[in-house]
Amino acid sequence: MPKLDLDAIPRTDATGYPPPFDTAVAGRWYRRLAPAAGLTLMGASHVTLLPGAFSSQRHWHRGQDELVVMISGDAVLIDDHGETPVGPGDVLAFPAGEANGHHLHNRSDAPCVYLAVSAGKRETDSGEYADIDMVFGPEGYARKDGTPYNSKRIP
Amino acid sequence: MPKLDLDAIPRTDATGYPPPFDTAVAGRWYRRLAPAAGLTLMGASHVTLLPGAFSSQRHWHRGQDELVVMISGDAVLIDDHGETPVGPGDVLAFPAGEANGHHLHNRSDAPCVYLAVSAGKRETDSGEYADIDMVFGPEGYARKDGTPYNSKRIP
Numbered sequence: 001m002p003k004l005d006l007d008a009i010p011r012t013d014a015t016g017y018p019p020p021f022d023t024a025v026a027g028r029w030y031r032r033l034a035p036a037a038g039l040t041l042m043g044a045s046h047v048t049l050l051p052g053a054f055s056s057q058r059h060w061h062r063g064q065d066e067l068v069v070m071i072s073g074d075a076v077l078i079d080d081h082g083e084t085p086v087g088p089g090d091v092l093a094f095p096a097g098e099a100n101g102h103h104l105h106n107r108s109d110a111p112c113v114y115l116a117v118s119a120g121k122r123e124t125d126s127g128e129y130a131d132i133d134m135v136f137g138p139e140g141y142a143r144k145d146g147t148p149y150n151s152k153r154i155p
Numbered sequence: 156m157p158k159l160d161l162d163a164i165p166r167t168d169a170t171g172y173p174p175p176f177d178t179a180v181a182g183r184w185y186r187r188l189a190p191a192a193g194l195t196l197m198g199a200s201h202v203t204l205l206p207g208a209f210s211s212q213r214h215w216h217r218g219q220d221e222l223v224v225m226i227s228g229d230a231v232l233i234d235d236h237g238e239t240p241v242g243p244g245d246v247l248a249f250p251a252g253e254a255n256g257h258h259l260h261n262r263s264d265a266p267c268v269y270l271a272v273s274a275g276k277r278e279t280d281s282g283e284y285a286d287i288d289m290v291f292g293p294e295g296y297a298r299k300d301g302t303p304y305n306s307k308r309i310p
Contacts, residue, residue, distance in 0.1 A: 001236060001239070002232060002234060002236075002239075002247045002248055002249055002255070002257060003232060003239050003241060003245060003246075003247050004245075004246045004247070004248055006246065033222075033246065033248065034220075034248075037222075037248030037250065038248070038250040038253070039220040039222065039248055039250050039251075040220065040250065040251065041219065041220040041251055041274045041275035041276075042197065042220050042222065042272065042273075042274035042275075044222055044246075044248070046246065064196065065189075065194040065195065065196040065197050067188075067192075067194065067197065067199055067272060069224055069226065069270050071224065071226070071243070071244045072243075072244065077157060077158060079157060081156060081157075084156075084157075084158050086158060088226070088227075089226045089227065089268070090158060090159075091158075091159045091161065091188065091199075091201065091270065092157045092158050092159070093157055093159055093188065093189075093192030093193070093194055093199075094157055095192065095193040095194050095195065096194075096195065096196055098193070100157070102157060113244070115224050115246065115270075117197065117222060117272045117274075118197075119196045119197035119272075119274035120196035120197075121196075
């Protein structure tokens with residue numbers, strides 16, 4: 001059925017970030033919609049950020065466009081431009097290759113819910129983290145000098 | 156800026172549908188977000204359906220995944236499964252190649268607003284309309300016997 005039964009799609013708070021970078025996304029609960037819905041040409045996640053949680057470490061992608069729409073609740077977008085409030089109906093766009101590390105932080109006292117969509121070259125995608133000594137690529141996470149972390153990215 | 160200033164993005168009710176198929180989408184006002192935001196790997200439209208308007212003629216795509224999230228207001232999804240109410244926060248997914256003609260109809264007395272995202276092979280995409288004598292492809296609109304309509308698709 002095209003209308004997704006969100007409650008029936010498995011929800012997880014899993015992350016592949018190596019410690020101590022994983023603690024920022026504790027409180028991020030998400031459902032991977034694409035596999036559940038049979039979509040093969042885009043990625044889509046339905047995400048709930050509990051109060052205090054971040055969407056990710058501040059990052060950008062070389063090979064994928066990202067689009068976020070806030071469904072309910074409030075968060076703060078943090079990127080190279082500074083801090084920007086994000087509320088219901090707001091749309092955020094992150095073009096592939098734009099080296100502007102970004103993430104969302106829920107500083108409110110209620111959960112916020114958003115949809116994040118990505119498209120592009122998933123298999124060869126890579127990118128960097130703005131605030132920490134980490135990059136990512138098809139092989140996983142590494143330090144900026146190339147030394148791998150002992151951790152696997154979650155597809 | 157990643158947070159889109161929606162009001163600053165041009166809004167149009169243009170359609171390439173040949174008459175009389177164009178009247179169904181009178182009352183559909185949309186903003187093309189991808190070019191405004193610098194996205195090149197996905198399509199994204201921010202759409203307002205006025206009361207009585209349809210999102211499109213009932214159609215499906217061979218070459219593109221489509222994802223819709225309702226931001227505010229209510230509509231009815233019409234597809235081969237029947238009719239399904241769609242409200243704020245609901246997510247609809249239409250996998251490429253699934254021959255299930257679909258569209259939204261605003262039967263309420265207030266506008267509804269949704270975001271529609273697409274990804275895949277835009278240049279070679281084709282598809283069919285379920286209720287009318289029309290197909291589409293890279294060359295534009297045609298009857299099901301292949302005779303072209305004298306009308307151009309809007310990219």
